[in-house]
Amino acid sequence: MHIGPLLIDRKTPLLAAPMEDITDPPFRALCRQHGADMVFTEFASSEGLLREARKTLNKLDVLENERPVGIQLFGHRVEAMVEAARITEAAGPDVIDLNFGCPVKKVIAKGAGAAMLKDPDRMVSIASAVVQAVKVPVTVKTRIGWDDSLKPIVEVAERLQDAGISMISIHGRTARQLYGGTADWSMIAEVKNNPRMHIPIIGNGDVISPETAREKLDRYGVDGLMIGRAMIGYPWIFREVRSFLETGTACAPPTLAERLEVSLGHLERSISRKGERLAVLEIRKHYARYFKGLPDFKPFKLQLMKTETLDQVKEVFGEIGRAY
Numbered sequence: 001m002h003i004g005p006l007l008i009d010r011k012t013p014l015l016a017a018p019m020e021d022i023t024d025p026p027f028r029a030l031c032r033q034h035g036a037d038m039v040f041t042e043f044a045s046s047e048g049l050l051r052e053a054r055k056t057l058n059k060l061d062v063l064e065n066e067r068p069v070g071i072q073l074f075g076h077r078v079e080a081m082v083e084a085a086r087i088t089e090a091a092g093p094d095v096i097d098l099n100f101g102c103p104v105k106k107v108i109a110k111g112a113g114a115a116m117l118k119d120p121d122r123m124v125s126i127a128s129a130v131v132q133a134v135k136v137p138v139t140v141k142t143r144i145g146w147d148d149s150l151k152p153i154v155e156v157a158e159r160l161q162d163a164g165i166s167m168i169s170i171h172g173r174t175a176r177q178l179y180g181g182t183a184d185w186s187m188i189a190e191v192k193n194n195p196r197m198h199i200p201i202i203g204n205g206d207v208i209s210p211e212t213a214r215e216k217l218d219r220y221g222v223d224g225l226m227i228g229r230a231m232i233g234y235p236w237i238f239r240e241v242r243s244f245l246e247t248g249t250a251c252a253p254p255t256l257a258e259r260l261e262v263s264l265g266h267l268e269r270s271i272s273r274k275g276e277r278l279a280v281l282e283i284r285k286h287y288a289r290y291f292k293g294l295p296d297f298k299p300f301k302l303q304l305m306k307t308e309t310l311d312q313v314k315e316v317f318g319e320i321g322r323a324y
């Protein structure tokens with residue numbers, strides 16, 4: 001698959017979705033190590049970049065061990081998005097991804113993210129201006145529409161392609177659906193099967209297992225799959241899906257020793273980036289899934305949720321290792 005000049009040398013590329021508070025550099029590197037073909041940063045606010053807000057600038061950090069990586073931007077003003085894209089390009093991503101799909105209130109209230117689906121002219125103006133302003137390929141992540149009565153994705157995708165966008169990832173929900181209901185992949189397939197489209201179309205939404213990946217691919221024929229929630233605390237999802245797609249059998253799930261080692265490494269790398277307190281707090285989101293399937297795990301999970309230091313986490317991990 002080609003994203004502009006960037007080659008992703010796989011029949012079916014597996015992409016790790018951009019996710020706020022999840023896809024920081026240590027986790028992105030883990031996803032790549034475990035079979036993701038490409039990763040994306042958490043979304044960065046164009047206005048935050050222009051203000052040089054520390055938290056936003058940190059989101060531009062990309063490391064060699066995670067390439068190819070896309071840095072994702074969101075915003076509403078054309079000029080701010082162009083300036084932010086220039087700043088972002090200097091950070092050296094392989095692509096710049098534009099977020100036209102976030103349904104969170106504080107984002108859509110400013111006319112950004114998924115609100116852009118109600119204003120395709122502005123969406124296309126931003127896309128076109130950013131494409132002109134930078135040399136790296138520019139991609140888009142969006143949803144099928146705003147609500148049940150406004151699903152403009154087929155026309156919008158054509159216009160984005162005409163504006164020079166190199167790949168579109170589509171989450172098969174409307175903004176109004178947030179994360180409820182099920183993703184409707186039929187509209188993603190409509191975009192993919194539109195004879196005018198020639199850029200890669202990536203399907204996203206509810207790929208949660210090797211079997212769902214196979215089913216989506218067979219039924220909807222997209223160029224690649226993007227996985228979000230199923231990778232939280234479970235970067236092994238990528239190698240499991242890959243193995244199933246290529247051989248028809250899923251590879252063995254990770255052993256407990258592997259889970260403990262990978263999650264501890266994840267925490268230690270996070271600590272060196274953001275300090276012990278924040279890293280220990282943030283990794284809590286991953287625990288339930290790092291230890292998915294262990295019987296009677298609840299007491300350990302409760303203990304992990306109370307940890308505040310690396311030493312405390314190591315102590316509970318030791319107990320988990322002895323208990324199973």
Ligand SMILES: Cc1cc2nc3c(=O)[nH]c(=O)nc-3n(C[C@H](O)[C@H](O)[C@H](O)COP(=O)(O)O)c2cc1C
Binds near residue numbers: 043102230
């Ligand atoms: C906690 C969380 C954070 C997210 N952050 C982002 C983000 O920063 N940028 C983005 O484009 N989508 C974001 N998303 C949406 C996901 O990338 C993805 O489109 C969505 O979860 C559907 O895919 P899934 O069913 O595989 O999870 C986020 C979703 C969740 C649940």
